[in-house]
Amino acid sequence: MASSTLDESLLTFLKTHAPNNASSETDAVKASQTLFPETAYTEAEKAEISQWVITASHVSSSSEDAAKSSERLSSLNTHLSSRTTLLGAKPSVADIALYQKLSPVVSKWGPEERTGDQGHHHIVRHIDFVQNSPIFGLKLDDKVNVDLDNVIFKIKPIDAKAEKERKKKEKEAAAASAAESGATPTTLTGDKSTESQGGNKSKKEKAKDKAEAIGDAVASTVVGKASGGGPPEGAPTKKKEKKEKQPKPQKAAPVEKPLSPALIDLRVGHILKATTHPNADSLYVSTIACGDPPGTDNTSEYEGQVVRTVCSGLNGLIPLEEMQNRKIIAVCNLKPVTMRGVKSCAMVLAASPRVAEGEDSHKGPVELVNPPIDSKAGDRVYFEGWQGEPEGVLNPKKKIWETMQPGFTTTDALEVGFDVEAVPQLSGEGADKKTGVGKLKTAAGLCSVTTLKGAVVR
Incomplete structure (x- = not known):
């Protein structure tokens, strides 16, 4: 994916407020690498930087209707709810682009728009982080006034470990529920096939079909034995020889570091x-x-x-x-x-x-x-x-x-x-x-x- 080009207003902002002479680069990825030389970006992150620079130019656009603008802000707020920066933890020029476009908007928001029940808490937090963090090193005379004590609706922080555990339990509960109902991939596939061929059947009819299917399977097994497909009915069968269990290799004890x-x-x-x-x-x-x-x-x-x-x-x-x-x-x-x-x-x-x-x-x-x-x-x-x-x-x-x-x-x-x-x-x-x-x-x-x-x- 080709990298996006920084617009004139952002280049002017970088020249005035950003370190490392980043305004000499018009390419979003190159500007990020100039601003943050110690940060390495993957190809996926480079594409993401370009996309966010484009999004930043739209998110505060006055030409869009209120509904569309509100939808963009809500989506951005959700994205930032579990991230420190737009990329997660790595800084980029996209964060500064977002700050440049949104800081005039956020500065006009009242307490309800900032930290109310439906407010954009995480956008406000991101704006405050970019303008104050030494990571970005922006030289700003006028900053967005953020009152950390004026919070109307407090959001509990997302616990990544608890969220992972919750999703795991949901999957286990779904699997247990499927097992209790007797549903398996084959029975579910069979039901769909039956319905597609003969329409919706009652439970009684489905049970009858299942019994017949089992009977057919047993009959085919018996016929197979009688026709030479296996040993004759009643013939002695050889016992399978038991394989000797191989001792499991013992795990090597972890090497203990010397006291220090x-x-x-x-x-x-x-x-x-x-x-x-x-x-x-x-x-x-x-x-x-x-x-x-x-x-x-x-x-x-x-x-x-x-x-x-x-x-x-x-x-x-x-x-x-x-x-x-x-x-x-x-x-x-x-x-x-x-x-x-x-x-x-x-x-x-x-x-x-x-x-x-x-x-x-x-x-x-x-x-x-x-x-x-x-x-x-x-x-x-x-x-x-x-x-x-x-x-x-x-x-x-x-x-x-x-x-x-x-x-x-x-x-x-x-x-x-x-x-x-x-x-x-x-x-x-x-x-x-x-x-x-x-x-x-x-x-x-x-x-x-x-x-x-x-x-x-x-």
């Missing part, structure tokens, strides 16, 4: 908002983007981003305002736990002074671990010298986190590191004993704390 702090999935997280826990005075509840792809277990969507809900015992130790819109380091593969009615799906790393045995280890002060300034949500975080692939979910019985955590510390230079000597299972003993501190880092640099030296990090 690299088994812990550490990532840069971006706290989008934090509130106090409704049922616990010591807890905050944070909404954190950790770079998870759409549909990841134990995630939801907030402001167009895939997020995790995280409970942390920082209330009273860190001011709530310091928890807002900031980058942190998150442990992302601990098994989720429910804390006073709220499911927590990660852990925020923080440092606090070491205390003597018997003293209160939670009295503070406490400082959040800071990732490098240029890091992004989802960036991998690791200790120097301990690179490797983390586990999907840490097995609580193996106590990997509990074994590794004593090695998490801060240095005199306020850097966060892993002290191997604090973990006997890794350091060993005698002449071969390992020592040293591997610094915690991302591709953008080292992780640090503000003032706490020689602190424990957990």
Whole structure:
């Protein structure tokens, strides 16, 4: 499919507001590749980009009647209900085209048109995502005013896993229902054939036909035996020899990864908002983007981003305002736990002074671990010298986190590191004993704390 050409108004918009000099490309796919050089598009996605650019030029057309326009908007809203961008998760010039055409329309919508029972919630969310997300990097002086608190009719987020399970159960119920009624592909085909040849028959007639068919089958079997088609009636038959059962090959045991702090999935997280826990005075509840792809277990969507809900015992130790819109380091593969009615799906790393045995280890002060300034949500975080692939979910019985955590510390230079000597299972003993501190880092640099030296990090 040939790629569509960007119209003059969109090219002007890109030249004024978009990065990467995308206005030099008039082809929709090439413009997308210029805007988002790190994104690879399949052939199907390239065709989709072209189609959406065309659709964007029609969706807000003033020449169409109200009914047709409403139908287009409704269809677009449904499409965006389970997607972050028009392609699903990948950004493209089509998203910007849609923003350019629809933002003047959405800005004039009232609360009912935006978030009412029949409102276009997902279009509004997409417009807000495109104008604010650093992914698109649009330089806009005037943005569509979106009041996140003014929601008339709240829509429950689609749970991809639950939706898949629901469809599976529907199929199983349909199959069970068919089995209970005696319907099979052959009987159903037979019924259709009978009806097409002799019209609609009563149940009594159908039962009679079925009995006759069975009788004919039995008779043909007996005749076949008598006419040499098989052994004579009453003749002894040979027993089939039983085949010896071959032992099933045993599945190879999964190779266990060597014990290492690299088994812990550490990532840069971006706290989008934090509130106090409704049922616990010591807890905050944070909404954190950790770079998870759409549909990841134990995630939801907030402001167009895939997020995790995280409970942390920082209330009273860190001011709530310091928890807002900031980058942190998150442990992302601990098994989720429910804390006073709220499911927590990660852990925020923080440092606090070491205390003597018997003293209160939670009295503070406490400082959040800071990732490098240029890091992004989802960036991998690791200790120097301990690179490797983390586990999907840490097995609580193996106590990997509990074994590794004593090695998490801060240095005199306020850097966060892993002290191997604090973990006997890794350091060993005698002449071969390992020592040293591997610094915690991302591709953008080292992780640090503000003032706490020689602190424990957990």
